[in-house]
Amino acid sequence: QVQLVESGGRLVQAGGSLRLSCAASGLTFSTYSMAWFRQAPGKERTFVAAISARTSFTWYSYSAKGRFAISRDNAKNTVYLQMNNLKPEDTAVYFCAAVARSVPVEFEYQYDYWGQGTQVTVSS
Numbered sequence: 001q002v003q004l005v006e007s008g009g010r011l012v013q014a015g016g017s018l019r020l021s022c023a024a025s026g027l028t029f030s031t032y033s034m035a036w037f038r039q040a041p042g043k044e045r046t047f048v049a050a051i052s053a054r055t056s057f058t059w060y061s062y063s064a065k066g067r068f069a070i071s072r073d074n075a076k077n078t079v080y081l082q083m084n085n086l087k088p089e090d091t092a093v094y095f096c097a098a099v100a101r102s103v104p105v106e107f108e109y110q111y112d113y114w115g116q117g118t119q120v121t122v123s124s
Contacts, residue, residue: 002026002113004096009118012086016122020081022096022115030054033104034072034079035111038092038120045095049081050104059104086122093117
């Protein structure tokens, strides 16, 4: 049984930083590209960042580029999202997702597995 468990979300002030983690189990982690998506209240879930399975190729949304950094530790079956200079508009539930491809994809329907999400709230 595949499980993706996110953690690290909390309330933070604007300009602050957070690091989200997503621990994976039940899959051969090093063969999956991983991604972070987010869903703000009343809005659709959108792509934030992704990382390839082995080569650490990374890909960011426009809003995340320059402020967020995705990374992975295949020995720990964990993917991270370092978020810096947070803004109130970053407030959302953040989800990690896994796809059985060597390179990541952008659309959520293409992902095989999802976590339950972790809440990030940025106060102004």
